[in-house]
Amino acid sequence: MTSVMWFRRDLRTVDNPALLAALDDGPTLPLFVLDPALWGPSGLPRRRYLVDSLTALRRDVPVSVVRGDPVRQVVLAAKEVGASAVHVAADYGPYGHQRDLDVEEALKSEGIDLVRTGSPYAVAPDRVTNGSGEPYKVFTPFSKAWNAHGWRNPAGPLPDDARWRHLKKTVDLPDVRLPKGIELPEAGEAAAAEAWHDFLDRVGDYDERRNEPGVEGTSRMSHHLKYGEIHPRTLLADLSGRRGKGPSTYVTEIAWRDFYADVLFQRPDSAREYYKPELAKMQYDEPGADFDAWAEGRTGFPIVDAGMRQLRATGWMHNRLRMITASFLVKDLHVEWQHGARHFLHWLVDGDLASNNHGWQWTAGTGTDAAPYFRVFNPTTQGRKFDPDARYILTWVPELADVDDPHEPSSADRKEAGYPEPVVDHKAERQEALDRYQAVRA
Numbered sequence: 001m002t003s004v005m006w007f008r009r010d011l012r013t014v015d016n017p018a019l020l021a022a023l024d025d026g027p028t029l030p031l032f033v034l035d036p037a038l039w040g041p042s043g044l045p046r047r048r049y050l051v052d053s054l055t056a057l058r059r060d061v062p063v064s065v066v067r068g069d070p071v072r073q074v075v076l077a078a079k080e081v082g083a084s085a086v087h088v089a090a091d092y093g094p095y096g097h098q099r100d101l102d103v104e105e106a107l108k109s110e111g112i113d114l115v116r117t118g119s120p121y122a123v124a125p126d127r128v129t130n131g132s133g134e135p136y137k138v139f140t141p142f143s144k145a146w147n148a149h150g151w152r153n154p155a156g157p158l159p160d161d162a163r164w165r166h167l168k169k170t171v172d173l174p175d176v177r178l179p180k181g182i183e184l185p186e187a188g189e190a191a192a193a194e195a196w197h198d199f200l201d202r203v204g205d206y207d208e209r210r211n212e213p214g215v216e217g218t219s220r221m222s223h224h225l226k227y228g229e230i231h232p233r234t235l236l237a238d239l240s241g242r243r244g245k246g247p248s249t250y251v252t253e254i255a256w257r258d259f260y261a262d263v264l265f266q267r268p269d270s271a272r273e274y275y276k277p278e279l280a281k282m283q284y285d286e287p288g289a290d291f292d293a294w295a296e297g298r299t300g301f302p303i304v305d306a307g308m309r310q311l312r313a314t315g316w317m318h319n320r321l322r323m324i325t326a327s328f329l330v331k332d333l334h335v336e337w338q339h340g341a342r343h344f345l346h347w348l349v350d351g352d353l354a355s356n357n358h359g360w361q362w363t364a365g366t367g368t369d370a371a372p373y374f375r376v377f378n379p380t381t382q383g384r385k386f387d388p389d390a391r392y393i394l395t396w397v398p399e400l401a402d403v404d405d406p407h408e409p410s411s412a413d414r415k416e417a418g419y420p421e422p423v424v425d426h427k428a429e430r431q432e433a434l435d436r437y438q439a440v441r442a
Contacts, residue, residue, distance in 0.1 A: 001026045002165060004078050004086040006033070006070075008096070009120045010228035011057045012189040013158035017118040020155055022087035029081045029165040033074060034067040034174070037095065043346035045315035048176040049187050053227045055173065056188025060158065064167040071102045078112050081165045089228070090116040092125040092261055093353055094268035120225070121258045122151040122232040125265035128258075135266045139369045142262070143255040154233045184315050184349055185223060192224035200238060206246035213307075213318035214391030219250070222350035223316065225257070232257070257355055263368055264354040271357050272338060275367040283436050284336040290423050294329055295343055297396070300414070300422035302406055303383030304328050306396035313396075315349035320386055326363040327377035331433040332424050337364040373437045376430045383407045 003025035010016055022028045032054060039047065057063055066073045078086050086107060091100055104114040119125075128145045129135055136142035178184070185191070199219040202209075209217025224230050232254050239247045264271060274280045293299050297309035307321030317325070322344070329340045341360040345351040361367025365375070387393055390406040400406040403413035414421060 001084045002029070002082050003027075004029045004031050004074070004081065004083045006031050006074060006086055006088045007057070007063060008032075008088065008091060008228075009226070010089045010118075010231075011053045012192070012229050012231070013057075013060050014189065014193075015154040015156075015231045015234050016089075016158075016228075017155045018087045018089045018116075019158070021115060021117045022085075023159060023162050025085060025087075027163040027165050028087075029077060029083065029167065030061045030063040031074070031077050031167075032063050032065050033070045034065060034171070035070055035099075036068070037099075041345075043348075043351075044176060044178055045182065045184060045347055045349045046351055047174065048178055049184055049223065049315070049349045050227065051173045051176050052184070052187035053229060056190065056229075060189075062164050062166060064170045065173060066167070067171050070099055071106050074103050075106050075110060075112070077167055078107065079110060080167060083112060085113040085115050087115045087117060090119045090124060092119065092121075092265045094264070094271055097265070097268075118155075120228055120231075121261055122146075122236055122254055123149055123258050125258075125262040128262065135262060136259070137263075137368055139256065139259050142259050143252060146255050146258060147251075151233055151236060154231065154237050181313060182315065183313065185220065187223075187227070187229070189229045192221070192229035195220060195224065196230060196235065196238070203239070203242065203250060204244055204246040207244075207249040208246075210249070211320045211386050212392075213321055214387050214389065214395070218318065220316070222352075222355075226350045226352050257352075259368075260354040260358040263358060270361070270367070271353055275358070275361050279364070279366045279373065279440060282440050283334075285334040287335050287339050290333050291329070291335055291339065293420075293423050294325070294333060294335075298420055298423075299328070300420040301328065301379040301426075302390075302393045302397050302400060302409070302419075303387065304379050306393045309396040311344070311347050315347060317344075317348070318392075320382075322359060323363055324377050324379055324382050326360055328379055330364045331376045332379075332426060332429040334429070334433065334436070337361060337366065374434055376433055378426060378430075380408050380426070 003022040005019050005022040005028050007030060010018065054063060066077060074086060091097055107114050123146055128142060128149050209215055225232060236254065239251055267275065294308060297305035299305055304325050307317050307325045311317040326340055329335050330337050337360045341357045344356055358367050362369060365373030383393060384407050393406050394401055399417045399419050400409060403409040403417055409419060
């Protein structure tokens with residue numbers, strides 16, 4: 001039999017159960033659909049990285065690329081090669097889940113099966129439930145049940161005798177040109193494996209160093225996981241024999257990724273709306289000049305500006321900075337979290353709807369396991385604590401290199417360096433945020 005392997009968030013050959021299932025059927029058409037519904041909203045960094053990742057995959061697998069509505073394009077491709085089945089890794093996002101249901105129905109009318117094997121997660125959404133069969137709404141009990149549930153071992157590599165089919169006509173991958181000054185990480189399965197093995201040499205220090213943005217303390221695997229250039233099963237298998245807080249903390253981070261995917265699957269509205277709706281009544285300000293200053297790294301708060309500049313220059317931001325910059329937008333500038341979440345998704349190469357938007361809701365105090373709304377990050381204190389020697393700040397705000405205190409420059413030093421005064425008084429805006437919160441509670 002002939003089959004189709006429809007690639008989406010699984011751009012790899014190793015540990016890809018859906019690909020192996022397709023090849024077990026017989027000659028396989030590797031297919032990727034450039035879906036306008038996903039391509040259109042993506043920012044340039046994500047578009048460019050996707051093209052680079054597909055280019056890397058094509059070195060091992062002859063992927064045919066088509067453009068248009070998957071409901072039409074997948075059916076046309078399957079019919080052209082005479083496929084009896086289309087294989088995919090299950091998608092649990094709001095759009096992807098419904099898209100697959102629509103494609104499944106269209107395929108069924110042509111006598112073709114849609115076969116789901118695996119997912120982008122160690123444990124797929126809707127698998128981990130409490131004693132009553134209900135999904136978890138808090139992370140800690142979820143993570144305990146997640147660990148108890150366990151996950152499969154990694155699947156094997158691409159077989160040497162793989163047989164491929166091709167479409168008669170495919171489209172070229174788009175030529176995505178980035179604005180000057182943006183430098184993205186290397187894409188592809190080989191780059192993911194190299195980055196992971198490099199991190200394994202440092203994983204023992206992960207628990208202590210992951211909050212320090214000025215050092216290489218994190219794995220930088222988020223974009224590789226986003227596009228499925230490596231699977232979390234592979235990471236977990238490599239960590240299984242390692243002891244210590246570093247490896248165990250990293251496993252917990254993988255559990256957070258699965259948790260947020262499960263929360264979004266159970267509550268697809270939470271991608272855009274409040275998980276806890278009571279704070280939707282909070283008084284917020286419309287984005288204006290201060291929002292632009294935040295987005296461009298011109299707030300006058302060095303640690304905030306460093307994070308926002310890193311985002312614009314690399315398509316990535318250290319996780320501690322994601323929390324600091326998000327808190328600043330919501331609680332110092334009083335801008336609703338959705339505006340910040342949308343900005344992050346536009347620029348982040350690893351922009352994942354579940355992790356990004358629920359991370360924003362965590363900081364805004366409106367989501368699962370939410371930090372209390374009255375917890376307001378002091379950006380200067382955060383900078384001193386996690387970047388004590390200002391190494392990170394000076395990397396991204398180099399104009400402060402000669403000031404006495406890069407964490408809190410004097411007005412004279414700011415003027416000399418050409419660095420702006422703070423756009424707000426943090427102490428005053430913290431109190432304003434608390435007053436608005438009390439008004440909602442009352």
